[in-house]
Amino acid sequence: xxxxxxxxxxxxxxxxxxxxxxxxxxxxxxxxxxxxxxxxxxxxxxxxxxxxxxxxxxxx
Amino acid sequence: xxxxxxxxxxxxxxxxxxxxxxxxxxxxxxxxxxxxxxxxxxxxxxxxxxxxxxxxxxxxxxxxxxxxxxxxxxxxxxxxxxxxxxxxxxxxxxxxxxxxxxxxxxxxxxxxxxxxxxxxxxxxxxxxxxxxxxxxxxxxxxxxxxxxxxxxxxxxxxxxxxxxxxxxxxxxxxxxxxxxxxxxxxxxxxxxxxxxxxxxxxxxxxxxxxxxxxxxxxxxxxxxxxxxxxxxxxxxxxxxxxxxxxxxxxxxxxxxxxxxxxxxxxxxxxxxxxxxxxxxxxxxxxxxxxxxxxxxxxxxxxxxxxxxxxxxxxxxxxxxxxxxxxxxxxxxxxxxxxxxxxxxxxxxxxxxxxxxxxxxxxxxxxxxxxxxxxxxxxxxxxxxxxxxxxxxxxxxxxxxxxxxxxxxxxxxxxxxxxxxxxxxxxxxxxxx
Numbered sequence: 275x276x277x278x279x280x281x282x283x284x285x286x287x288x289x290x291x292x293x294x295x296x297x298x299x300x301x302x303x304x305x306x307x308x309x310x311x312x313x314x315x316x317x318x319x320x321x322x323x324x325x326x327x328x329x330x331x332x333x334x
Numbered sequence: 335x336x337x338x339x340x341x342x343x344x345x346x347x348x349x350x351x352x353x354x355x356x357x358x359x360x361x362x363x364x365x366x367x368x369x370x371x372x373x374x375x376x377x378x379x380x381x382x383x384x385x386x387x388x389x390x391x392x393x394x395x396x397x398x399x400x401x402x403x404x405x406x407x408x409x410x411x412x413x414x415x416x417x418x419x420x421x422x423x424x425x426x427x428x429x430x431x432x433x434x435x436x437x438x439x440x441x442x443x444x445x446x447x448x449x450x451x452x453x454x455x456x457x458x459x460x461x462x463x464x465x466x467x468x469x470x471x472x473x474x475x476x477x478x479x480x481x482x483x484x485x486x487x488x489x490x491x492x493x494x495x496x497x498x499x500x501x502x503x504x505x506x507x508x509x510x511x512x513x514x515x516x517x518x519x520x521x522x523x524x525x526x527x528x529x530x531x532x533x534x535x536x537x538x539x540x541x542x543x544x545x546x547x548x549x550x551x552x553x554x555x556x557x558x559x560x561x562x563x564x565x566x567x568x569x570x571x572x573x574x575x576x577x578x579x580x581x582x583x584x585x586x587x588x589x590x591x592x593x594x595x596x597x598x599x600x601x602x603x604x605x606x607x608x609x610x611x612x613x614x615x616x617x618x619x620x621x622x623x624x625x626x627x628x629x630x631x632x633x634x635x636x637x638x639x640x641x642x643x644x645x646x647x648x649x650x651x652x653x654x655x656x657x658x659x660x661x662x663x664x665x666x667x668x669x670x671x672x673x674x675x676x677x678x679x680x681x682x683x684x685x686x687x688x689x690x691x692x693x694x695x696x697x698x699x700x701x702x703x704x705x706x707x708x709x710x711x712x713x714x715x716x717x718x719x720x721x722x723x724x725x726x727x728x729x730x731x732x733x734x735x736x737x738x739x740x741x742x743x744x745x746x747x748x749x750x751x752x753x754x755x756x757x758x759x760x761x762x763x764x765x766x
Contacts, residue, residue, distance in 0.1 A: 276566050276573065279731045283577040290581055290724045294588040294716050297627030299686035303658040 350375060352386055358403070360416045361438045365494035369417075371402065379494060388500055396420045396490030399449055399550070400435050406543030408456060408534070413437035413445060415543070417493035423484040423507075430484075436495060444496055447539065448531065452549065453556030454539050455516060460528035464510075464517055469752075471510040471517055473530065478510035478517045481557050481750045486520075509557060513746075516558035533558040555746040563739035574732045578725060585721035593623055593714035601708045604641065604699040616695040618650060619711070625689040626714040633680040634707040636664045640677075641701035645709075647685065650692045658683065662707075684717060 292298070346359040352375035359368055365379040367387060376388040398418035400406075405414050417436030422429050432450035439445075446457040464473035469480040488503045503522075510517040514533035519526060533556060536549030597619045604611045621628065632643060640663035647656045660683055666675035697709065744754045 275731075275735055276569055279570070279573060279735075282731060283573070283580075283728055286724050286727050287577065287580050287584060290720055291584050293720050294584065294592075296625060297684075297687050297714065299627065299684050299717075301684075303683050303685060304660075 348384055351377065351384060352389060359494060360403070360414055361440075361444075361494055361496070364438075364444075364496055365416070366496055367491075367498050368494045369491040371492055374490075374492070376491065376500060387498070396433075396492055398435060398492060399433055400447070400539075400543055400545060402493045404543050404545070406539075408437075408445075408447075408539070408542045411439050411442050413439050413442075413447075415447075415493075417495045418491070419488060419495065419499060420490040421486045422489045423486050425484065431489060436493065438494075446529070446531075447534070449550065451554060451556070452536055452552035453559055454534045454536055454549075455531035455556075455558055456534050457518070457529045457531035460517065460530045463528055464519075473517055476512050476515065478512040478515070480752070481509040481511045481516070481747075483508045483751060511557050511746075513558050513564075514560040531558060533560060554749065555742060557746065557750070559746065561739060561742050561746075563735065563742060567736070567739060570732050570735050574728065577728045581721055581724045581728060585716060585718070588716035592716050593626070594716075595713045596710060597621060597628075597713050598695060598709065598711035601706065602697065603704065603706045604701065605704045606700075606702065611699070613696065613698045616697075616709070618692055618694050620692050621688060621690050621713050623690055623714060625687045627717070628685040628688045629710075629712040629715045630660070630683045630685060631680065631710040631712070632660060632662055632682075632707055633710075634662050634664075634705050636662055636679045636705055638665055639663070639701060639703050639705070641699050641705050641707070643707075644698040644700075646696040646698075647688070648694050648696060649689075650694060652691070656685065656688075658685070684715075688713075 346362045348357050348359065349355070350357050350370040350373060352370055353373035355370055355372035357368060357370060357377075359365055359379055362379075368377050368379045368384070369375070370377065373389075375386050377384040378387050396418060398415065400415050402415055402418065405412060407413070414437065415435050416438045419434045419436070420431060421434065422431040424430075430450075432448060435447040435449075437445040437447055444458075448455045448457055460473065462473075464471040464478070466472075471478045471480070484507055486505050486507045488499055488501050491499050491501060506521045508519040508521075510519075516531040516533075518529045518531065520529070536552065539545075540547075540549045598616055600616055602611070602614050628647070630645065634641060640661060642659060642661045644657065644659050646658075648654070660681050662679065662681045663677040664675070664679040665677060666673070668674070695709065695711065699705070699707070747754045
């Protein structure tokens with residue numbers, strides 16, 4: 275367990291260093307134009323005064 | 335250190351006065367009773383004619399796990415199995431039975447090799463009376479926690495014993511644990527005796543007595559079974575501290591030495607329907623150093639509206655373009671629940687691994703209303719998200735380790751008088 279954890283931690287730290295060094299990112303930078311669609315069409319619709327929870331708020 | 339094997343004990347042979355079966359007394363002069371293997375009759379080993387103390391008509395006859403007369407070496411001493419007692423206790427209609435092998439060495443005296451649920455302990459008389467304080471007992475500087483108090487009844491006897499044990503005899507037994515040690519107090523009307531036991535692995539017992547096959551399978555966690563996690567717990571804590579420190583240090587070094595250089599800071603306006611503001615281009619700027627990230631920050635005057643920005647980063651020398659889109663939207667208001675808001679008038683994006691070069695940024699906004707916006711580009715910024723993610727990952731194995739350690743102790747104590755709450759037992763990892 276101790277050995278496995280040491281190997282795992284070494285991998286995590288190496289990856290952290292590499293990500294910082296290269297500026298790599300796994301996430302997609304572009305946001306979908308339709309997000310947040312509900313906000314555009316009906317801002318505040320998630321609030322409890324609308325019945326609580328998320329619900330269909332219509333098309334754009 | 336070279337061990338000198340003990341000489342075989344002097345053996346006295348006799349015929350059982352009850353059934354005529356051949357019996358042997360391996361600790362003559364020290365054994366008080368001998369139970370016939372064949373008929374179970376209990377004989378007075380001190381009497382010249384070995385008179386019968388009790389006849390059980392086979393009721394008290396039991397078959398030892400380790401046959402009588404077997405010789406083995408445990409903890410550097412040679413032992414002969416000379417007696418065997420099965421004892422039981424009833425707890426809430428359930429009967430629990432354990433088995434005690436009496437071991438004899440002419441020099442070292444007696445030991446008990448006790449088996450319960452595949453867990454073995456080697457027991458000897460305690461060197462003094464432990465100090466009791468509440469639910470704890472102190473013995474030779476160690477603190478033992480109370481585990482269980484039970485009324486133990488002799489269920490069967492075979493071979494020799496150094497006291498007059500009879501089937502049906504009872505005693506109150508109190509156990510205190512400090513794995514791998516266990517203190518036991520046995521109280522009868524006549525006396526109170528203390529013994530100290532140490533956990534022995536079943537495989538060790540099997541090897542010590544050269545027994546065929548495999549030892550009985552372990553069930554659950556033994557009261558005195560040493561935790562496989564305990565010896566590593568402190569190391570795990572130290573490693574966790576070291577690795578978390580290393581992760582923070584890596585981040586800190588990049589914060590100290592990264593460029594974090596502002597390469598573009600410009601303000602534009604967008605008016606729907608105005609071709610002049612539908613597409614703008616920044617002044618050229620230079621990104622230097624190794625390929626690293628570029629932070630794009632957009633702040634705006636948006637309120638109750640949205641704007642979608644299509645941004646293209648163009649390398650002027652190679653013509654390579656990287657296009658990405660960001661939406662900025664900000665809504666707020668007040669209703670029966672109070673004030674609310676959604677989104678923000680600003681946005682931040684991290685462009686990964688942008689090579690050095692001379693660039694321009696092209697921006698194409700679109701939205702329902704006019705907006706003034708500012709774009710800032712910062713080169714080579716260490717992202718805190720990664721260090722927090724690393725910290726989270728580094729925490730997982732120790733937390734799993736400590737959870738397993740807690741589960742192990744929980745399972746040890748679930749059969750005690752002090753069960754720990756927090757979940758049910760499982761049989762899948764019984765033999766840890």
